[in-house]
Amino acid sequence: MGEVELSCRAYVKMYLHCCLFPRCSINGLLLSSSTAGDAVCVTDCVPLLHSHLSLAPITQLALTQVDVWCSQTQQRIVGYYQANACVSDSSPTPCALKIADKISEQFENAVLLMLDGSKMSADYRVPPIVMYERKDSRWTLKDKHTIMLRQWEETRAIAGQMLDSGDHSLLVDFDSHLDDITKDWTNQKLNNKIAELASPANGSM
Amino acid sequence: MASVSEMYDVGWEEMRDKLRKWREENCRNSEQIVDVGEELISEHASKLGDDIWIIYEQVMIAALDCSRDDLALTCLQELEKQFSDSHRVKRLSGMRLEALERYDEANKDYDAILQDDPTNTAARKRKISILKAQGKSAEAIRELNEYLEMTHPQLYQSTYCFPCHFHSYGKAAFCLEELMMTNPHNHLYCEQYAEVKYTQGGLENLELSRKYFAQALRLNNRNMRALFGLYMSASHIAASPKVSAKVKKDNMKYAAWAATQINRAYKLAGRGTKENKCSMKAVEEMLESMQITMS
Numbered sequence: 351m352g353e354v355e356l357s358c359r360a361y362v363k364m365y366l367h368c369c370l371f372p373r374c375s376i377n378g379l380l381l382s383s384s385t386a387g388d389a390v391c392v393t394d395c396v397p398l399l400h401s402h403l404s405l406a407p408i409t410q411l412a413l414t415q416v417d418v419w420c421s422q423t424q425q426r427i428v429g430y431y432q433a434n435a436c437v438s439d440s441s442p443t444p445c446a447l448k449i450a451d452k453i454s455e456q457f458e459n460a461v462l463l464m465l466d467g468s469k470m471s472a473d474y475r476v477p478p479i480v481m482y483e484r485k486d487s488r489w490t491l492k493d494k495h496t497i498m499l500r501q502w503e504e505t506r507a508i509a510g511q512m513l514d515s516g517d518h519s520l521l522v523d524f525d526s527h528l529d530d531i532t533k534d535w536t537n538q539k540l541n542n543k544i545a546e547l548a549s550p551a552n553g554s555m
Numbered sequence: 556m557a558s559v560s561e562m563y564d565v566g567w568e569e570m571r572d573k574l575r576k577w578r579e580e581n582c583r584n585s586e587q588i589v590d591v592g593e594e595l596i597s598e599h600a601s602k603l604g605d606d607i608w609i610i611y612e613q614v615m616i617a618a619l620d621c622s623r624d625d626l627a628l629t630c631l632q633e634l635e636k637q638f639s640d641s642h643r644v645k646r647l648s649g650m651r652l653e654a655l656e657r658y659d660e661a662n663k664d665y666d667a668i669l670q671d672d673p674t675n676t677a678a679r680k681r682k683i684s685i686l687k688a689q690g691k692s693a694e695a696i697r698e699l700n701e702y703l704e705m706t707h708p709q710l711y712q713s714t715y716c717f718p719c720h721f722h723s724y725g726k727a728a729f730c731l732e733e734l735m736m737t738n739p740h741n742h743l744y745c746e747q748y749a750e751v752k753y754t755q756g757g758l759e760n761l762e763l764s765r766k767y768f769a770q771a772l773r774l775n776n777r778n779m780r781a782l783f784g785l786y787m788s789a790s791h792i793a794a795s796p797k798v799s800a801k802v803k804k805d806n807m808k809y810a811a812w813a814a815t816q817i818n819r820a821y822k823l824a825g826r827g828t829k830e831n832k833c834s835m836k837a838v839e840e841m842l843e844s845m846q847i848t849m850s
Contacts (some may be wrong), residue, residue, distance in 0.1 A: 373583075373620075402747070406754040407764075407784050418840045439690055528779045531824045 352388030354461055354481065355498045358505040359544050361477070363537065365509040368433045368465055371400040377446070378461065378523065379416055380429030390428050390459050396535060398524035403432070404445040411454070412524045427453055429461035429481075432503045437467035440480060447489060454484050462489055463550065472510060476503065506513045517543060518522040559594045567599040571606065571639075572709070578613055585620035588613060608637060615647055619654040626653055641669045646677050658685050674692055676702075696723060724755050742774035746781045753788055759799055764788045765809065779820065786813035814842045 360380060367376050378397040380391060410536045411426075420426050430453055432446045442450070442464055454460035462482040469478035481497055482489040499505060512518065520540050522533040559570065570591050580594060592614030600607055615630035631651060634644045649664035656716035662685060668678040679702050686695035700753035731748040738744055749767035752760045771781035793803050821838050 355745070404749075404754070405748050405750040406756075407827060408780060410782050411787065415838060422840070438688075478572060523745065527724055528783075531779060 351495045352390065352459060353498060354460050354483075354492070355389060355500065356389045356477075356479075357393045358501065358508060359541060361393045361499060362512065362544050363395050363397060363503050363510045363521065363540065364431055364433075364463075364465060365399040365470070366512060366521045366540070367400075367523060368467065368470065369513050369518045370388060370473075370521050370523075373402040373435060375433065375443075376434040376523070377403050377405050377430065377432040377449070379413070379427050380431055381420060381425045381426040382532070383423075383424075383425045383518075388459070389444075390461060391526035392461075394425065394430060395431065397521060397537075399525045401525060408524070408528070409445075411493065413448050413449075416423045426457060427464060427486065428459070429453065431463040431465060432511075433467055440464045440466040440468070442482065442489065450482075450489060460484065460493070475506075477506075504505075505552065508544060511547065512543070535552070559590050565598075566603060567595060570595050570599075571603060571610070574610055574613060578588050578609070583620070585617040587601075588617035589621050589623060589626065591630065592617065596630075608634065612647060614642075616650065619651060622657065624651070627654070631730065640673060640685060642678075643807070646681065649681055653681065653685060653688070658689065660662065661666075661685060685707060696726065699726070724751050727751050728755070740774060742771045742778055745771035745774060746778055749781070749784055751786070753784065756793070758795060761792050761795075765792060765806070777820075779817075782816055782820070783815055786810050797838065 365463050367378060369486060373513065376397065378395050379395055379400055380392045381394045381396065383393045384391050393429065396412075399408065403409075422480075430446065430450045434440060435447040442462060446462060446464070449461060451541050464480045464482070466478045466480055469476065479497075484490075485490045486536065515528040517540070520537075520543070522535050522537055527533050527535040562564065565573075567794050571589060571850040572759060574595070577584060577829075591801045595603070595610065596607070596614060601635060603610060611630040611634050615634070618624070618627035618630065628651070631644075631647055634641075634647065638644050645664050649668075649839040652658070652661035652664065660821060662682060665678040665682050668767065672678075672845050679698070683695055683698045683702065686692075688697060728748065728751045731744055731751060734744045735748060736740070745767050750770060752764035752767065766784060768781045768784035768788060771778050775781070789806040792798060793806035798806075817838065
């Protein structure tokens with residue numbers, strides 16, 4: 351299987367999603383705006399739920415809506431992420447496997463990403479993620495060397511900075527959108543903020 | 556760093572009242588409770604009178620939530636000094652041990668309470684929480700069953716989430732049925748029940764789910780999950796080859812009605828904000844595409 355690259359925007363939003371709901375299991379979809387050969391480039395993510403992850407209707411609804419949005423914006427769903435409420439266990443739950451299976455039906459090189467809550471504190475210098483790929487109808491651990499985060503230090507700094515300034519409260523996941531449909535689950539505002547912090551014109555970077 | 560009273564220009568009475576409000580509404584805004592509570596305790600303890608004990612309890616629990624064991628221990632020690640033999644304080648001591656992941660010691664505290672008072676539901680709940688935190692799903696479900704057999708209505712409230720977490724949808728449905736009986740006007744329980752039924756799948760469950768989504772909407776016509784749920788369950792029933800022509804027709808009507816309501820809600824939401832244009836367009840297209848597959 352090929353390489354997987356995780357963009358700053360995708361990582362920061364997943365990280366902020368975890369920080370916004372530290373006591374819940376959370377999940378979301380990984381998106382890509384490019385189809386460069388064998389490599390999968392995760393350019394964005396859509397945070398989905400923070401409650402009752404294993405119930406079907408809202409998950410199905412979210413998958414359909416994100417699918418539609420993707421076709422409108424030349425993106426595709428290339429994977430799924432989840433962080434478990436129970437920090438000591440970062441293995442994929444049955445519902446994670448189910449959703450990831452569904453995604454891999456539409457995209458062969460789909461990835462399943464689990465966030466490891468126990469490694470998310472500022473002391474850890476390594477990305478707190480565990481990735482799985484589909485081999486012989488089973489989800490197996492991906493070789494760490496095929497996972498790339500360009501400019502990891504910068505990404506990590508941006509995530510930390512946004513958490514400190516309380517920006518995680520700006521994040522909207524699908525669950526929050528259903529509570530108030532004026533909220534935007536595509537998180538354009540947050541995307542702009544991340545882009546600002548990541549741009550080379552920003553002197554502090 | 557500025558104090559809470561400086562930052563928000565509030566006096567100690569307002570801080571005390573805010574804490575009370577959060578207590579009454581059962582809010583879990585632990586960071587805020589710690590900020591306000593810590594200051595109140597350290598600077599105005601003498602003015603609080605008997606309120607101080609319940610504030611110690613509230614702040615202690617919030618402190619555990621924020622990994623502030625120093626603060627939690629201080630509060631606990633004050634409570635232990637004042638109420639040396641209390642079950643309530645013993646439970647707090649157990650909760651602190653849980654937060655430190657010293658589960659065996661925590662269980663000892665809870666077992667001691669249950670020996671004295673076997674009906675103490677708080678201690679039972681904590682024991683089940685420990686099993687859940689340790690990932691011991693089978694045991695947690697077993698304890699849950701024993702617990703539910705005591706038929707205490709308030710128990711179901713916090714326990715229906717557990718079966719869902721462990722994929723025991725049948726048990727989740729059972730808990731929700733009990734909750735709906737005692738809280739017939741609560742639209743959230745109807746809607747959650749409908750979601751569980753939908754997840755269980757099969758035509759019969761889908762029809763039940765549609766009924767309960769509809770019921771949730773009758774109780775609260777702004778419940779978006781119920782609206783989408785009604786749309787999806789009715790659409791699936793209408794698309795099923797096993798239903799009669801009449802059932803198909805009826806469900807297409809329900810689905811069409813739901814779609815109109817959804818569209819209307821999104822149009823209303825879209826006014827005045829450019830922000831959610833993307834999500835609005837996604838919903839419009841989704842409804843269109845599902846219509847096509849149905850006809």
